Amino acid sequence: MSASLDKVTQTLKEVIDAPIASYFDSCVHCGLCAEACLFYTETGDPKYTPIHKVEPLRRVYEQEYTLLGRLMKMVGLSKPITDEELGEWQELVYDSCTLCGRCSMVCPVGNDIVYMVRKFREGMAVSGHVPDGIRGATKRTVEIGGPMGLKWPAVANVLRKAEEATGVTIPVDKEGADYLVLLSSMEIVNYPEYIEALAKIFHKAGISFTLASDAFEATNAGIQIGASDLAKVIVTRIVDAAERLKVKYVLSPECGHAYMAIRWEGPNLIGRPFGFKVVHVLELLDQLRQEGVLKMKGMFKDPLILHDPCQIVRRGGVLQAPEALIRQVAENYIPIADQQKWNWCCGGGGGASAIHTEEAEALRAKAFGVKKRQIEEAGVGTMVTFCANCRITIEEALDHYEMNTKLLGLTELLAEHLED
Amino acid sequence: MNDLQFLTWVRGTGLDIAVGIFLLGVLWRLIEIYTLGRKKDLAAPRHAAGASGLHTVFRRSLPPPGMLKRSPVSYIGGYIFHIGLAVIVFLGAPHILLITNLTGLSWPGLPTQFIDLVTVVTMAAMVVMLVDRINKPVKRFLSTFEDWFTWAVTFLPVLTGWLAVQHLLLPYTTMLALHILSAEILLVVLPFTKLFHAFTLFGSRWYNGSANARKGVPV
Ligand code: SF4
Ligand code: SF4
Numbered sequence: 001m002s003a004s005l006d007k008v009t010q011t012l013k014e015v016i017d018a019p020i021a022s023y024f025d026s027c028v029h030c031g032l033c034a035e036a037c038l039f040y041t042e043t044g045d046p047k048y049t050p051i052h053k054v055e056p057l058r059r060v061y062e063q064e065y066t067l068l069g070r071l072m073k074m075v076g077l078s079k080p081i082t083d084e085e086l087g088e089w090q091e092l093v094y095d096s097c098t099l100c101g102r103c104s105m106v107c108p109v110g111n112d113i114v115y116m117v118r119k120f121r122e123g124m125a126v127s128g129h130v131p132d133g134i135r136g137a138t139k140r141t142v143e144i145g146g147p148m149g150l151k152w153p154a155v156a157n158v159l160r161k162a163e164e165a166t167g168v169t170i171p172v173d174k175e176g177a178d179y180l181v182l183l184s185s186m187e188i189v190n191y192p193e194y195i196e197a198l199a200k201i202f203h204k205a206g207i208s209f210t211l212a213s214d215a216f217e218a219t220n221a222g223i224q225i226g227a228s229d230l231a232k233v234i235v236t237r238i239v240d241a242a243e244r245l246k247v248k249y250v251l252s253p254e255c256g257h258a259y260m261a262i263r264w265e266g267p268n269l270i271g272r273p274f275g276f277k278v279v280h281v282l283e284l285l286d287q288l289r290q291e292g293v294l295k296m297k298g299m300f301k302d303p304l305i306l307h308d309p310c311q312i313v314r315r316g317g318v319l320q321a322p323e324a325l326i327r328q329v330a331e332n333y334i335p336i337a338d339q340q341k342w343n344w345c346c347g348g349g350g351g352a353s354a355i356h357t358e359e360a361e362a363l364r365a366k367a368f369g370v371k372k373r374q375i376e377e378a379g380v381g382t383m384v385t386f387c388a389n390c391r392i393t394i395e396e397a398l399d400h401y402e403m404n405t406k407l408l409g410l411t412e413l414l415a416e417h418l419e420d
Numbered sequence: 421m422n423d424l425q426f427l428t429w430v431r432g433t434g435l436d437i438a439v440g441i442f443l444l445g446v447l448w449r450l451i452e453i454y455t456l457g458r459k460k461d462l463a464a465p466r467h468a469a470g471a472s473g474l475h476t477v478f479r480r481s482l483p484p485p486g487m488l489k490r491s492p493v494s495y496i497g498g499y500i501f502h503i504g505l506a507v508i509v510f511l512g513a514p515h516i517l518l519i520t521n522l523t524g525l526s527w528p529g530l531p532t533q534f535i536d537l538v539t540v541v542t543m544a545a546m547v548v549m550l551v552d553r554i555n556k557p558v559k560r561f562l563s564t565f566e567d568w569f570t571w572a573v574t575f576l577p578v579l580t581g582w583l584a585v586q587h588l589l590l591p592y593t594t595m596l597a598l599h600i601l602s603a604e605i606l607l608v609v610l611p612f613t614k615l616f617h618a619f620t621l622f623g624s625r626w627y628n629g630s631a632n633a634r635k636g637v638p639v
Contacts, residue, residue, distance in 0.1 A: 017458040019627035025453060026617040026624040029567050030498070031558035035490040046561035066452060068612050104632075105639055106484045108498070109617050110476060110625030112632075264635060267462035277464070317466050317636035341637055342485060 004127070005083050012060040012081075012123040020116055021065060024058050026109035027051055033103040033113055038344055039096040042369040050103035050113045053092040056081045057120045083127065090129040093121055095360040096367075099224070099350030100310040105341065114315075121226025130225050133354035137221040142230055146185040146217040147354070155183070155216055158192050168199040173245065174210035179279075180247040181209050182218035182238065182262065184255035186388035194254065194388075197415030201285065204418060205293045209251070215241035218253050219389075220261035224351030231261070232269040238262060242276050252280045254386040254411060256311030257349065263316065280312060281411060282386060286321035289328055295419040296329050302406075303332040303380045307371070307394065308343040309387035325410060326384060329417050334378050344370045346385075348393025368397035375405055386410040427597040430604065438604035439522070445611030446619060454623065466636035476629025476639055477622055493552045497545045504542030508535060508578065532585070539582045546575050570613050576602040 031049060034040040039048040046052075062069035063078050072078040101114040124130060137147035144151060159170045171177065179202075187194045202209050215237045222231030242250050252259040263278040288294040306326055312318045319340055326333050338344055347367035352360065371394065375383060383405055385391060391407060398405055421429070483495050509515055513529040520526040529535075550571055553559040580602050584595035610616060632639040 016456065018454050018456040019458055019624070019631070021453040021456050022620045022623040022627060025449070025614075026620040028614050028617050029559065029562040029564075030494050031556065031562055032487065032491055032494055034558045035487060040558070044557070046558045049558050049562060052562065065456070067448060104628060106487055107628075108480055109621040110480050110628045112624075112628040115628075115631065264463045267464075268459070271462070273462050273464060314637060315635070317468070319468070319637065338486065341639075 005081070008083075008086065008123050008127040009060060009064075009081065011126045012057055012120070013064050015119040015122050016057070016061050016065065019112065020057075020119065021061060023109075023111040023113070023116060024061050026111060028109060030108060033107050033111070036102040036106040038098075038100070038102070038347060038367045038370050039363070042367045043363070047092065048096050050097075050117070051107075051111070053089070053097055054113070054116045054120045056085060056089055057116060057123070060123075086124060086127045086129045090124065090131065091359070093117060093124050094131050094134065094350070095352060095355055095357075095363055097350060098310070098345045098347060098352050099315075100345035101315045102310075102342075102345065105314070118226070121224075122228060123226070125226035131351070131355040131357070131360070133356050134221055134225045134351040137351070137354045138225050138227060138230055141217060141219070141221050141234055145214075146188075147219055147221050148185040148189060150185045150188060150217075152213050152216070155188055155211075156213070158188050158195065159211065162192060162195045162199055166196050166199050166203075168203040170195075170199055171208075171210045173213055174208075175245050177208040177210040177245065177247055179207060179209040179249045179251045179284075180215075180238075180242050180245055180276075181211050181251045182253055182258065183211075183216050184219045184253050184258050184388050185217060186219075186255065186392060187253055188216075190392065191388055191409060191412070193412045193415075194409060197409075197412045198281070200415050200418060201288070201294070201411075205288050210245060210247070212238075212241035212245060218258035218262055219255055220258065220265070221351060221354070223261050223265055224257065224354075228269060231265065235262065235266045235269045239266070239270060239274065242274075247276055250274075250276055250278050251284060252278060253388070254281055254309075254312070254409065255389055256309040256316065256387040257351075257389060259316050259318075260311040280316065280318050280321075282312070282318055282321040282325060285411065285414060286324055289325060294328065294414065296414075296417045297419040298417055299331040300329055300413060300417065301331050302382045303334055303378075304330055304382035304384055304408075305334050305336050305374065305378045305380050306339065306410075307346065307383055307385040307390060308340055309385060309390045310343070310345050310349055312387060313343060314341040322386060322410065325414060329414050330384070334380060336374050336378055338374070344374070346371060346390040346393040347397070348389060353389055353393045364393065365397055365400045368394075368401070371397070372401060372403070375403070380405075382406045382408060384408045384410050384413060423591065423593040423597065427593055427600075430597050430600040434601065434604055438607045442607040442610060445608075446616075449611045449616060450619065453620065458627075461631070461634055463634070465634040468633070468636035468638060471629070471633035471636060471638040473626035473628075473630035473633065475633075477625045479629075479638070480625045493548060493556075497549045497552065500545035501542050501549065504538050504545065505574075505578070507538050508542065508581070511535070536582070536585065539578060543575070543578055543582065546571070546578070566613055570609070570615050573602075573606050573609055573613075574615070577606055 034049040103113040140149045511530045512535045580599035
């Protein structure tokens, strides 16, 4: 065994806890998890069965922790994991898993398969079998500040433009504000309207907020790749800024993986609970709606459906706010069959959208089939969502299929119809 | 060894060995799994109605929305044979008698004819499940020797028990001895194969349910 493979096995051994052991021992090979995974339902290829994606991890569990497995290993009857095999698994663990968590909802014995994939990725990161796209994004976030290599001056520029467009000042590094606003690079670059929307809403509600020039990026590619040490560096930046600026709340942008990273993984990465609260922007908006601050003038008329981003809704627990908010602004909102925590992934989560190999892109387009059917079956020309990463992925797919579905961001839609 | 000696052995020494391995095996495996522990979740929890480990332990017994249609054989076949096995094992008169002898506990059983019917239905469901495992690409792909082996080890006690009661194929004494032996094999392999899900599924559902409950998601 090579030294690096030794390290991989060691990492995998360390990530195996009682839940993972229990999950592996419970699996009855019924294959039901496949029926919940868009990569299987849209391709029909059994290799995309969720539990199969963690097979090397199962073998490490068996060989290192079970009586029978250890006996078999001693007499040389078991097959140790190989570097080559991990190389083969890269596609299964990254390209074809978006960490959407739908499989964890259906397994009859109760296995939380997405948790296992997430943990397996930590070993994969050590092995080096990770997609270049996510590796690059992680490196840029650690070294430059964001996954797209965006630096503060560029962000400041976007903020200035948003100030001009809205007439609202956007404070930076202001101590004592209520909210520290985080963004995702994708929003800054592709959907600057989000920032304008937010500034307008904060101004209207009379809430004080600030941005931090050294911690504006909320996404955390370190988590997606499975490198906890890097993920920790990225989260620490935000925690330091929040504590320095003495804010009460940190506002997660729409972006789902950003929310997951800061709200749920953050405290576990730094090893202590936060002294501030992490709030998703839709949670805040829904609270303002309930307080009657979010009053609309005119409604959006076109029939539309909602795409619930996995990491915010099913994985993040923001279950009720999205629908309540869309009903506030849309006259013809059509609920779809698999919605809220049952929604299907756009196909680009978990870092997948950062993988730009030909195969990964083709697979992503195929996986979009389920979303395409949802749009067509509802017979609508508009879909609303609330995650910049979903938006990029969906827009690429709409292009690919030459669909003329309009894609809108929920926060912006609300801001557009906000009473002056 | 003649038939009667064989029967005496499986009822005596054989049973002791099998029950011994079963109990020690279950205990060992439970310790092996659950002493691995898990890290405390440091993120501030959110609360939601219907979200907890216990909720998930029960909720996962029912097919989630849309799943019954996607895999009817797995659900319907699965229900029939699991319930069938439980009825046969815990409500068949001879089995209750055995449990009474081992533990002193006793309860009323169901009429023999009814148990016969349940047995036939259970076997039919198990055969359908086997065919499904062979036919369905995903199931076939996932299947290893263990899946075929555990199917056989579960099926044999049901089959031999039924044959013995019906006085088919072999003399009653021989068939009964074979039935008991096959059940003993089942007991011995249970803790060390996927059949152990009979124990771990409660833990698995609970872990999944409670981890997601912290985020406020009923799963
Ligand atoms: S998390 Fe989603 S993409 Fe990954 S295996 Fe499960 S269902 Fe498939
Ligand atoms: S649904 Fe659960 S038990 Fe069935 S194959 Fe998948 S992980 Fe195993």
